[in-house]
Amino acid sequence: MKCTRCSDQAVVALPSHHAAFCAPCYLVFARRLVERAIKEHAMLTPEDRVLVAISGGKDSLALAWMLKELGYDVSGLHIDVGIPESSPIARGYAERFCTTQAIPLHILDLQSQGLAMCEVKKRVKRPICSVCGQTKRYFFNTFTLNNGYSVVATGHNLDDETSRLMANVMRWDTAYLSDQGPVMPAEKGFAKKIKPLFRMTEFETANLCFIAGIDYGHAPCPYSAKASFPVYKRLLADLEDIQPGRKIHFYDAFLQRGRQGFASAETTDQAVDPCVHCGYPTSTGECGVCRLRTMMKE
Amino acid sequence: MKCTRCSDQAVVALPSHHAAFCAPCYLVFARRLVERAIKEHAMLTPEDRVLVAISGGKDSLALAWMLKELGYDVSGLHIDVGIPESSPIARGYAERFCTTQAIPLHILDLQSQGLAMCEVKKRVKRPICSVCGQTKRYFFNTFTLNNGYSVVATGHNLDDETSRLMANVMRWDTAYLSDQGPVMPAEKGFAKKIKPLFRMTEFETANLCFIAGIDYGHAPCPYSAKASFPVYKRLLADLEDIQPGRKIHFYDAFLQRGRQGFASAETTDQAVDPCVHCGYPTSTGECGVCRLRTMMKE
Numbered sequence: 203m204k205c206t207r208c209s210d211q212a213v214v215a216l217p218s219h220h221a222a223f224c225a226p227c228y229l230v231f232a233r234r235l236v237e238r239a240i241k242e243h244a245m246l247t248p249e250d251r252v253l254v255a256i257s258g259g260k261d262s263l264a265l266a267w268m269l270k271e272l273g274y275d276v277s278g279l280h281i282d283v284g285i286p287e288s289s290p291i292a293r294g295y296a297e298r299f300c301t302t303q304a305i306p307l308h309i310l311d312l313q314s315q316g317l318a319m320c321e322v323k324k325r326v327k328r329p330i331c332s333v334c335g336q337t338k339r340y341f342f343n344t345f346t347l348n349n350g351y352s353v354v355a356t357g358h359n360l361d362d363e364t365s366r367l368m369a370n371v372m373r374w375d376t377a378y379l380s381d382q383g384p385v386m387p388a389e390k391g392f393a394k395k396i397k398p399l400f401r402m403t404e405f406e407t408a409n410l411c412f413i414a415g416i417d418y419g420h421a422p423c424p425y426s427a428k429a430s431f432p433v434y435k436r437l438l439a440d441l442e443d444i445q446p447g448r449k450i451h452f453y454d455a456f457l458q459r460g461r462q463g464f465a466s467a468e469t470t471d472q473a474v475d476p477c478v479h480c481g482y483p484t485s486t487g488e489c490g491v492c493r494l495r496t497m498m499k500e
Numbered sequence: 501m502k503c504t505r506c507s508d509q510a511v512v513a514l515p516s517h518h519a520a521f522c523a524p525c526y527l528v529f530a531r532r533l534v535e536r537a538i539k540e541h542a543m544l545t546p547e548d549r550v551l552v553a554i555s556g557g558k559d560s561l562a563l564a565w566m567l568k569e570l571g572y573d574v575s576g577l578h579i580d581v582g583i584p585e586s587s588p589i590a591r592g593y594a595e596r597f598c599t600t601q602a603i604p605l606h607i608l609d610l611q612s613q614g615l616a617m618c619e620v621k622k623r624v625k626r627p628i629c630s631v632c633g634q635t636k637r638y639f640f641n642t643f644t645l646n647n648g649y650s651v652v653a654t655g656h657n658l659d660d661e662t663s664r665l666m667a668n669v670m671r672w673d674t675a676y677l678s679d680q681g682p683v684m685p686a687e688k689g690f691a692k693k694i695k696p697l698f699r700m701t702e703f704e705t706a707n708l709c710f711i712a713g714i715d716y717g718h719a720p721c722p723y724s725a726k727a728s729f730p731v732y733k734r735l736l737a738d739l740e741d742i743q744p745g746r747k748i749h750f751y752d753a754f755l756q757r758g759r760q761g762f763a764s765a766e767t768t769d770q771a772v773d774p775c776v777h778c779g780y781p782t783s784t785g786e787c788g789v790c791r792l793r794t795m796m797k798e
Binding site: 371372373374376433437440441444445448451452455456458459460463464466 | 669670671672674731735738739742743746749750753754756757758761762764
């Protein structure tokens with residue numbers, strides 16, 4: 203198998219792109235996917251100060267690495283969610299990567315906020331993944347806005363995005379469908395959010411880490427066994443096998459033609475007023491994280 | 501396993517409905533699914549003269565049987581498409597069923613119209629399934645309108661409808677999405693079309709035939725090997741195994757919330773003027789079937 207770009211020996215085959223690449227050309231290919239995503243969706247300008255949400259997994263490290271490669275002003279924020287079995291390991295990957303790459307890294311420790319997820323899990327009734335996700339979004343948002351960053355970037359890849367899209371479509375959840383996309387503009391007290399890896403599959407970000415020599419954490423969160431998106435990831439993987447390119451076409455066509463149909467739907471973001479305690483946008487007077495704080499103190 | 505209705509020995513388990521039924525109660529269950537479809541979507545009134553499109557397969561025979569059971573004024577139209585390997589067999593099933601059930605059956609023979617599909621297949625370049633489908637829709641429409649029927653009913657089941665919906669969603673084909681549903685009103689020179697079996701799966705219509713003693717044709721069309729919907733049928737079957745009830749929820753939610761988002765999309769039906777030869781609505785001056793006739797005479 204020969205490299206599609208330089209005819210050297212290829213190390214990776216990408217049927218979805220009808221291509222194969224050697225290691226150096228794979229990095230060029232990946233770089234172009236990210237550049238295209240950024241350009242097509244006006245994600246970044248050279249003036250932006252970008253905060254990358256760094257979990258320590260393949261996607262977040264590939265994202266930080268690539269944005270730095272592309273010359274953007276990048277810092278990282280790692281949120282240590284306080285799960286004894288996994289958080290110290292994830293934090294270690296984030297810290298070692300940022301040290302090696304000379305990327306400034308902020309650490310926000312939920313334990314110090316009285317919100318360690320191992321403790322929260324004992325008290326809340328709703329699924330812990332939902333609470334943890336909400337809490338992380340809160341801190342990524344507030345940290346971005348309070349520390350002079352203009353945009354927060356997350357490592358969501360094509361598999362994350364298409365499986366979420368499929369889940370939303372299967373329920374025809376018009377509010378979520380109207381909101382979904384690779385860019386959320388800064389509005390109503392929320393920071394601008396971007397997903398520059400949305401054109402890359404999980405396999406492609408893992409491969410980027412492998413070729414770029416990035417050492418990342420593999421262990422899944424011990425609390426996430428019941429997440430429902432894996433069902434749709436598997437289903438879309440089956441479809442991609444039969445129809446190479448299906449995932450990116452599904453997502454691109456949604457952005458081009460599908461999403462606008464839901465524009466009039468009530469959005470998920472009903473936030474209009476600042477939280478009475480912290481000022482975070484909320485539709486319920488007291489925001490979810492302040493409610494969690496109150497509950498944890500009781 | 502006991503019958504959910506009468507606690508007798510069940511003969512069929514339906515995980516999607518969290519139910520199991522004995523033979524007599526299964527017929528009650530199936531009847532209610534069809535009654536619900538008809539009522540919810542205002543498909544029929546007792547005054548309607550219904551023409552059922554009868555292919556001779558399980559769905560069309562189950563449909564004709566059930567509509568007669570429900571007391572509607574039902575006749576059948578079988579279109580003999582003129583494929584030597586399969587058409588005589590299908591026609592035999594349609595004729596024997598209608599004789600047994602005392603349902604008036606019209607036969608329209610494409611051979612006599614110079615449009616036998618075995619000959620058409622040799623001349624056309626586009627996929628024969630598309631040409632055959634277009635031709636059948638033409639004759640179902642014109643026969644309905646020209647013979648005093650008020651509505652044409654087809655045996656499309658839940659698997660047909662959801663696999664088509666999934667195919668349309670994967671491409672975000674907004675024109676097809678805006679058109680899809682269990683009822684197409686009479687408009688622009690087209691007859692009203694209904695799909696009263698849309699709440700029943702393939703398994704459920706086959707089971708209805710089995711329990712009601714309806715003998716139907718099993719053989720797939722020898723020309724249809726390359727149809728793409730089976731991919732989505734299999735995918736939805738996998739999903740239904742994991743999430744029982746998913747198919748009907750997917751379709752119901754589309755009708756309730758999803759479809760309206762595409763209402764403003766250009767529809768597939770661009771027909772505004774009558775065909776110069778036959779008067780059938782078309783957007784191209786001469787309708788597809790008249791073009792086919794002309795081509796076959798050349």
